[in-house]
Each structure stands twice: as structure tokens, then as C-alpha cells.
Amino acid sequence: MKKSLLYIASAMLGAAALTACGDDFVRPPMVFPTATIEANTSILDLKTDYWATDRNYVKTIGLTKAGEHTIIKGRVVSSDATGNIYKSVIIYDGSAALNLAINAYDLYQTYQFGQEVVIDVTDLKIGGYNGLMQLGGEGTYNNAPSMTFIDSDLFAEHAQVNGLANPQLVDTIPADIPEVLAAKNSTEGLILWQSRLVRFDNVRWDAPGQPYCEGTSSTNRYIIDQTGSQLLVRNSSYASFKNELLPAGYGSVTGILSYYGTDWQLMLIDSEGCQGFEDSSDPDQPGQPDTPGEEGDGTEQSPLSVSQVIALNPSSTTAAVASEVWVKGYIVGSMPTGGASTTLSGTTFGTDDAATTNMVIAAAPDVTDASQCIGIQLPASMRDALSLANQPGNLGKEVMLKGDVMKYCGGPGLKNLTDYRLDGKGFDKPDTSDAIFSETFAASSLGGFTIDNIELPAGFEAVWKGSANYGAVATAYDSGSKTDYAADSRLVSPLIDLGTAASPALSFEHALNFFADIATARQQATVEVRVEGGEWTTLEGVTYPTEMGWSFVPSGSISLADFAGKKIQIAFHYTSTAAKAGTWEVKNVIIK
């Protein structure tokens, strides 16, 4: 029996030895992105080699002089996480920075701030987009080749991320405003400074206490140094920090030094780009002065007078003290835009040096004291009709304008015009006398128009809908889910009998926004015509806006002479893709 206990003990030990172990779970390995290609070209060299002075141009990157693929690398110094930077990644390799325009959102996950990216740029497009050099795709603008976003899959084939993000290794370059402004003047300066991540110390905001961005489109703010030099900071309405308030006092502002047209635009990555300022809580706002009651209440029937506007004493260039009000006055002059600055105090009375983008009105046609005047910012859609540069005959005429009372050019002013009345005509009141057909869509309906869907995204009742302010609006973008959908839909007019008119013509006003680019918009928003029961043909000669935005532009007069005497239908033909669904607003359709 004792012997057997020994057996038991030894058997147990033996079996225990078999099962003894301290084996931990083998976890899946961390996968770090690793680039397999090596850079052979600096960003500075690449930019220098492919630089052109044209604002818009496209070049294809070739091999290096040694006959090898051109490969660059750089560390990501941007992020689109807050939405202020849009569809772009900026990389910097110590020599220069490059904007990569990629047709994708949430790039900050794939190309993280502080992460190294190696790109075989051979056969990719590089060029200027309104003055900013960028790597991207090729599109057209005004029928000319132009830079646009590169397809994200194509870019991914060329780009390799290398290692995890290391934000500590990101260089932020200290700069001062005069230095940067001076750099605009030389090619070398532009190449060197464009797209760099820069920090301006000891600067203040032009509008402390105001939000970074107001309204539904981008807002321009300025940082000003102690010598008064200022730099434009452009804040997107899509930025998650748009409603945060600009801080008061002096501090440092960091962002990507972008470029548009002929001007720098600082793009913040996030509001953390503002450091060292005072508390950004609201500075005390002066109480709004009471509006003198005798003159008007801002309605069309009872517009505000110029002196009422002056009494409102607007202090912000972006926050209205009175919104969508009618103001009545006389056109007395404009603020010339050619000089060093454009201010109300510098108003030229009369039509000399007349500006296209603004005008000045006063309580009487003979006023010549700028302090008795207000400045009017003219939107592109009204410049033809209102500006003294285009319509010198308007001088001295009475005009009614609808807009927001704000500070403009250093004095009281009216901005964001949406309507006017001049000689009985107005923006919302097209001249429909002797029109064969007209439709404003202002009744929040599509009037007699009908919708013909060729492709309708699931869940959409219609792509087109009527709106009081914006006419017939087409979009296949679902703002709820923030998703673009592919769509194809015509807004078809009722049958129109052109009757006896010898040279009938179509006109309307429209605005296009959020298309991939304006060239794409021209293809995705077309106007078509057909005779009763016939095939649709596209109408040529439509004037489109030169840039995307919410400003309505007149279509110009589109001849329908070919259809004289016939019964026709016209159609606004909207298409979109799942990659990008733009918005098209059409109103004041007239045939006469």
C-alpha cells in the first residue's frame, strides 16, 4: 500500500510536468505602416522644377534626371479632423511643403499628423490651383486644364505611410507677417512659403469675441501684428471649432500658410492653433443704440434710412447688428479698390475710379461727406446691374437694398445683399413684362415644373425642391448622413408655346456649389430643351459662375430662335455621383 502511494505521487508529478506551462496568448502583431520606396527628390526641388507663373496650370511629373521614378517624402503637418482643412494633406520635408489635394474625407486617419509619407509622384499631376502649387488630379476650369483633387485610390497606390505618427517631429516655422507678405513677391518666396506650417507670435485677432466663422460659408478673419500688418485667416463653416470665439489680446497663431489668387490664407488645423491669448470669453458688447423710430423698420415697405444704419454703429465685419433689412438711399459713389486700402473714408464721389465690387450710398444724391454715407458690398450677382463701373448712369439714383448691417471697409455698411430695387427692377423681381413664360419658384414650390427622375437615390423623395429664397434647388447630398449620392434628375418646364416671337430667348439666375469643381459643375448642371415629344438637347451659351458659391449669376440670354413658333419644354438637368453631389439653385426663369 505504501508502495502504491509512491506510485501515485510519482505519477502525479510526471503528469503535472506534462501539463505545466506558462504560455501566454500570442497576440496579433502590431502592424506599422512601412514604406518600401525611398525618396530621391526634395519637395523644394520638385516644386522648383515644376513651378509656373500661371495661376492655373497642370503638369505631369516625369522621371528624375537620372531616369528614375521621382519619389518624395515628407511628414504630414496638417489634419482635416476638424474640417477646416478640406480634402488636403500637407507634407513638409525640411526643404519645403506641398499641398496634396486628395478627393477624400477623414484623411487624418490615413495620413496622420506627424506621420511620414513617401510618394512616388511619377505620372501624377502637379500644378497651380489659383496660385497655390499642389499635387492633385487634372480637371478643367473655363475649358482649360486645371488642378483638382486626385482620386484617393490612385493616390493610395502611389503613397506609402512610413511608421506611426510622431507629432513631436513636426516642424512649426516661426514667421512674422511682413516677412511672409514680402515672400509673395518672388517665385522663390512662394515656393518656399506656400503650404508651410507657420506660427505667428504676438498677433491679435481683428474680431475678438466673434466666432471663428459665421454663417454657412467661410469667414475671413485677420491676424494683426503690433505694427498693424495683417494676414487673412480663412475659417471654414465646416470647421468643428467654427462657433468658438476668437480670443482677445495678443498671442500666437499657428496654421498652414495657404494661398489663393494673390493672397496668403492662413488655415488653422484646429483652434489649438491659438495659444497664449487672453481668455476668449465675450468682451463687453456695447449696447445697441435704439433705432430712431421716425424713419423705417427695415421692411420693404418701410426701409431703414442711411442715417439709421450709421446710428446702428456696426463694429463687426461678420456679425450683423441687423439682418436682412431693407435700406433706402441714393448712389453717390464707390470706394476704389486699386489702392493700398479700400475704406469708406476714401470714398470717391461720382464715377471716377468706379469700383465693381462696392458702392456708397447716402441719404441724398448730393452728399459728399463720407461720414454721412454707408458702404455697400456688391455680390457678383448684382455687380452688372448696380455697380457704377458697369452702370455709371446709376449715379444719383434712388436704390433700395436688402442685406445685413455690418462694419464694412472701416465704416458702417451693408453686406450679404440678397435683393435690390432700382428703377422698379430688382433681384427677386425680374422684368417679366412681355415674357412668354416666367417662373420665380419664389412660392416655395416648383410651380408648373415637373420632375423627371432618371436615377433617384434610395430614400430621396426628389432631388429637386422649391424654396422661397433660393428658387428651385437640386442636390443629392443628404445633410443628415453627410453622404453624397449618385443622382440624375430633370426639372422639366410645362409645355411652352413660343408662338410668334421671332427670336425667343431664355434667361435665369443660378448658383452652383459643392460640385467637385466648377468645370464638373458645368457638366453636371445643364440646361436642355426639346420640342413637344422630341429628344432633349443641351442648350449652349449658358453663363456659369466662375467659382462655386451661393452667389446667383445671370445665365445671360440664351437664344431659342431655333425653336421659334414651336411648343417646347426646357429642363434643368442635374446629375451627381456618389463621390460628389453638388447643389444647383435656379430662379427667375424667363422666356421672352
Added chain:
Amino acid sequence: MRLKLFLLLLLSAAMSMTAQTATLTGMVVNSNTGSPVNGATVQLRNQSKTADSGLGGDFRIGGILPGTEYVTVTCEGYAAAGFEVNLLPGDNSLGTVRLEPQDFTSDFYSDQDDLVFDDAVFDDEESMAQSVSALNGANDDVFYNNASYNFSPMYYRFRGLDNAYQTVYINGVAMNDLVRGRFNFSSLMGMTSRAFRNKTTSVGLDAAAYGFGDIGGSVNYNTITDTYAPGFNGSVAYTNSNYMLRAMVQYASGMNKHGWAFTLSAIGRYAKEGIVEGTFYNSGGLFLSLEKLLNENNSLTLTAFGGPTQRATGGATLQEAYDLAGSNLYNPFWGYQDGKKRSSRITETYDPTVMLNWLFKKDRVQVNTAVSARWVHYNRSALQYYKANDPNPTYYRYLPSYYEDDQELFDLYSYLWRNDVNTRQIDWDELYRINELNNVQNETLANADKKGSSYILENRTNNQFNFMLNSYLNYNINSVMSLQGGVSLNYTKSMNYKTVRDLLGGEFWLDIDPFSDRDITIAPDNLQNDLDNPNRRVVKGDKFGYNYNIYALRAEAWLQNLIVLPHWNFNYGVKVSYTQFQREGRMRNGRAPENSLGYGDMLTFDNAGLKLGATWKVNGRNYLSAHAEYGTRAPLPDYVYISPRVKNTTIANPESERDLALDLGYAWNYRNFRGSITGYYTAVNNAVERTGFYDESFNTYTNYTLSGVKRVYKGIEVGMEFKASPSVTLTAVGSFARAQYKNNPQGTRSFENGLYPDTTQTVYLKNYFLGSTPQTNMNVGINWAAPYQWFFGINGTWQGNAYVNLAPAYHEALPTLWQQYGTEQELQAKIAELSQQDKLKDAFTLNVSIGKLIYINRKVSLNFNLNINNILNNKDIVTYAYQQGRIDTKNWDRDAYPNRYQYAQGIRIFLNAGIRF
């Protein structure tokens, strides 16, 4: 002295052929069960000659001086038997010696076999869960006996091994199916305590007389008619489990003077509603064994059995659903229709089997030759839907947790779940209403535009036809050596398809893949399940969805040699086999137009195995044994095809699996104390596994095949039995094991809707635990065989260290994870979180049993058993659990697709009354 005896034995063996001496042969069987008794000692009192019975219960003593002798047959656990015989020179036969089992305990337990098998019937296509391994049966091994009955609540598997690693024989014919490797115990129709009572179990790596066995052991059910104890027995049982009532009758005629014998059995099981709400159980079975003794040496036995079973089942689901429903037995697969409960998950099985055995016995040779055919019918119903809301009440959008961010909706759904049965269960009336609406619309639609059912009930069918030939031989060369060997052939045709079971009021079902719909503009062919009959409209009974056959064939031969010496037993054996199989697609699937229709490549595998064993009988009380087995096995067709419902594609380079199994044991056998302790090590190399799951994020059924898998199972098994008094027995058994993955195999993911191409990647599984089987199990019990044939037993079981079956997707290297976890620390932490393996709760159950046997007279006896399992009513025992196969690739939220759990019922009563005469 012992050495001299040994020499003497050898000598007498050598001299046994001389005419001057006598030889005595016979067979020892259990008088209750008819199964052979291995290791009984047969002794000639006057001449001091002894022999041990072999695996077949057979013994032979040679070199006897003729004359009158007194033979005793003794064996542990049986009453001794003695006979006076007059031995003549030459061959003398003692015939069959029936030993009366003294061990009332094991006899009592064997009546409970059905309980174990009822639980074993389990299948879920989303999981790796399989039937429990069932090596229970009359066996002397304390550990195995107790483990079989008492470790079943948590789906214990012997040595961690799947059912496919155990061979189940009927009369020597291996019945494991060639496609899935398993034996479906439900095909025995619940007759395990009657018609299939006679069986021989080979534990672990032990050698068996009927076949080569497998590394998980083997069992041979013997249905040769003359092994049934003649007479009638019948029983009626009540239980509160899957079924409520069971009735069984059996009559065995015994051999008549014309050499005919038959045994007839019948069984019925029934529950209007089982313990799980919304389930039912209808099963009936018949069994016949008919034997004709042709002459002294030859007999023929025809065995035929089959029983249709129809039952509704529950299944594993989310803890959230259990909690909301307030019961761990919540079953999402039923709902009300016209106020009546209806189940969507009905399983129908019917496996009629016929077998003809020819037994040849002469002198030292026994040959058992069999031909058998089996028709396996298996259907399981499920709801299918198209362009409609998911009818499954546990669909994640119907659960409050989906609305965590919206308190109002969260409260609403919580309220509905708790209070509205049509939220908590399937709303059949709503499904019919929607189909009816389609019909109404159809009245005004052109034929081409008509809408079919939005919801149907489909049948998923896996039928088989098996044809088997088998012959095995047992040759006692002399009293020391015996030889066993056999050849077998199995031809299987497996037929797999779906049919429409019920259109639920609709007009037809459109046979396209409902989940390929998004591809309609890009690749319209992708929609088609049957490209040659596109957009087919199917009605009740029509095959649709998929339809494929697998033809498999296996031929096998084995040979082994047993040597029994006074102090040593040796065995060694070898097995060779040839396996081939091939898939035949019956539909040209739109997702794989080139390789779905017609025959795929024929895959062939040559395999071999080697088995060694030795036992050192230190003395009459202590034994040390060691076994080893190494072999290769063909991969299973069910795993090799990466998406068998769609295409012929297999994993790259299908290769045979290589298995190594070792064990080392010590057993002791004293008068009052016996037991054993065994350590084992089993390594399975190059294995293939496949799981399937429905991936909601891609709207597709997804197959995930692992190949080149290495699994290691090691552990200690301890079983002890102590007789405190002649009537009181204490038992203690335990197993302490680790069953783990031991390498990082390749995983192939295949989307059935063809949305993405198949991908193969490394799956990091090394050292993770195999799911489901508890790795630590302990049981202690007391049995009292009280006076007047009363029996009382109580035992407690503790089981722990069981793990959730893991999903490979959580164990891949994730190439985009860094995009959201951008630093090394974050990345490491996230990987650790995602790849964690969840553990199940430990479980304790207390079981009580009471039995009473009443002899009315010498012939008629009554018995009553009452078993109360889980008397503490523990409702928190997870029988098994699996991690859902999909991973949240958007937010990497590990809880996005929570584990699915299945729970054991609480207290379970089994009351049985039987009569025997």
C-alpha cells in the same frame, strides 16, 4: 516463482496441440448487458491453471490434464461463477459464461445513458460546437464512468477532443460520417439504454478487438441478437427537459430450437412544449435484430432501425436578450401565429439503417463480416427574408443597446422587449401580413413585376447515403498472443440543398441571393444562385439557394497483435487507409460561374497509423501503462471547401492531419480502494477547421477556414473509488487539462455573396484555449446500495476554466488599426483588448438519485429511478458560448458583436419506472 509459472505457461502453450492434453475455451459476458467482460480470471482449481479473458471476453486454457475440474470465473465488480466440468482430451468449450454484475451503481447509471445523449444533440451552424463526446458505458474505469454522467452540463469532451476523434462502431462497422467526421448519436433514437445497451468501450488509446479505434477512444455497439438477455422489459419515464415523456418496450426472444432469435424494440418520446419555451419534441423509433444460427460456426444477424424525429430547438443568443426576457432559457426562434406558438427552427432527422452481419466462429478464429446501408435525412428550418426587416427578434437594431445614445428609444425598446411578446419573439402574423400585402399589389402588376414572399421558412437539408462493407477477425494464436485485423469500405454521397418549406402566404420566392443585392448594377450575375435559371421563382418543395453533393470514399485495413504475459501486456497495431472525395455542384452560382457547377477536383489522401501499448502488472494490485499512437488522417470535406455552398474551391494544398497521442497511467485495485491516474498529451498537427457566420456588416454569410492548425491537449485524469463499507462507495474524479492552439495557422475568409474576394492571412492563435470544454472538472459522490434493493446517490460537480469559442477575425494582424490607435501604447492596448479570450463562469451542480428494485418473483422485477440533476436549480450554467465571427472594422468596438451564450436548464427531474420479465 512467477517466472517459473510464466515459463510453464509458455511451455504449456507450446504443448497445447498434443493429443494427450485438453483445451478449454469460452466467452465471459455481462449477464445484464451481454457485453464482453475483459480481464476476468478463469482458473482451474485443481491444476492451478489460469487465463484472463481478452478484449472479446474470450479465453482459452491449454495443456490441461483431462478429467474433472472445477472452473472459477472471477472479475472485479461481478459475482464469481463456478462450474464443475469434465474435460476430455482435445477441445472443450465452456460456451458463454454470464457474470452477474455486482456493481449496482454502474448498472444503475447505464439506464441513464439517454440523459447524456439527449443533451448531446446540439448543432448550430454558427459555432464550432458539436455533440459531446460520449464514451460512457459499462466500463471499469472510475474516471470515465463518472465523467460521462457528471461532466455533461458544460459539454465536457474527453481529453478535449471533438467527437470526430472517437470512432463509433456498430457491430464492428465504423459509423462516423465521412463528411463531418462525427457520429450523430441522435441516430440511435434514444435507445442507448435498451437496443444499444450492449457495447464495448475502449478508453483513450487502449486497444480494442473490433477495430483500430481513434485517439479519443472508441465504442462498439453490439446488436447481435443472442447478446440480448431474453425477456421483456418496458419503461415509462417523465422528465422536464427537451421532452416530457418517454416510453420504451423491448422483447428479446432468445434462441429457439430452430436457431432463430429476434429482438424488437420501440421507443417514443414526446413533449408538447419542452423546458425551453416554444420547443416541442416528437420522436418514435423501431429497432429489430434478427439472428439465424446457421450451424455451430456460422450465424447471420440482420439489424434494422430507424426513427423519425421532429423537434423544435432553441439556440445560443445574446446575454442582453436573456436579461431582457428575464430567463436564460429565452428562445428567440418562436412566436405567435393566430395565438398559437410556432417555431421557426425545426429539426427533422430520420436515419434508417440496415446491416447484415455474418459471424463465423471456429476454434480460435472469429470473423465478423458486415454489409450496411444508411440513409441520413437531416433538415433544419430557418426564416429567410428579402427586402424586408430582419424577422429575428434579436437583430441588433431591435435591441435597446442599439439606442444607448437615445434614452427615450432605449426605454421604449426595453419596455417593448419586456412587455410585448411580438417584440421579444417572432411576429408571425406580421410576416404573413407583409406577404399578403405583396399578393394584393400583385393583382395589379404585370407578371414580370410580381412580388414574391418577403419572408419564407426554408429547409436546409443535409442528406446522406452511406454504404459500408466491413470484415474483422479475431484470432487467438495461443493463450498468450492474439491477432486482430480488418478491412472496411465506406461510400458516402452527401446531398446538401435548401428547399422552400413554407411561403408564409406569399406566391413564390425569388431565388437570388438577398444579400448580393447591392451589386445589382455592378455585377448583376452576382445575384444569381442559379445562373442557368436566373431569377427563378420557387414554390414549396423546390430546391433553391444552393445544391451540391459530396462523394466520398474511404477504404481501410488494420492489423494488431496483443500479447498477454503474467506481468506484461503488449499491443501494437498498424492501420492504412485511402480516402477520396469530390464536390459536385448542381447549380451554376453567379458569384462563381466558372467553378460552381459540375465536379470539382477529386482529392485523394493516403494515410497510415501506428499504435503501441504496454502495461506492467507490477503485482495483482498495481498497474503501470503507457500508450502511444501516431497517425495521419485525411481532412474532412466539410472543412476543406472554403465555401461549399457556392463553389468547388478548396483551401490551398489540402493535406492530411498528423496526430500524436501519448498517455501514461497508473492504476491500482485494492479490495476497498481502486482508481487510476493518467497523464496524456495529444498533438494534432496540420488540422483544418471551418466556421461560418452571418456578417451583418457585409450582409453575407461568411465562411472562415483555418488550415495548418496545431492543437495540443494535455492533462491529468484522476478517478478513485473507495468502498467505505460493502454497500457505501465514495468516488472522487477530476480532470485538469489544457486544450490549446499551439501555432498561428492560416485563415481563409470567403464571403458567400462574393462581395469581396477570398483572402488568406495568418491567424494568431498560439496558446489560446479551445472553446467550450471546461478544462477543470471535479466530482465527488457517495453511493449507497441500501438493503432491500434501494439505491441512493448524491454527487457534486464543479467545472471551470471553460472559454468562449474564439473567432479568428479578432486574431488577425489588423493593417489599419493604427489609423485609430496611433501610438504604440494605444495600438498594443487595443490589440490586447480585441484578442482577449473570454472565460465562462464556473459552475457547480448537485445531483441526487434514488432507485428501487423490486423482485415480484424470480422472473419479474420492477425498477424505479428518480434522478434530480442540478437540485440547487443553478440557472446560470453556460453550456457553451462563442464569439461572433465578425468584427467591428469601423470603430473596433469589441462589444459591437457580443458573444452568444447557451445555458443549461435549472433543476432537471427524471423519473423512470420499468418492468422486466
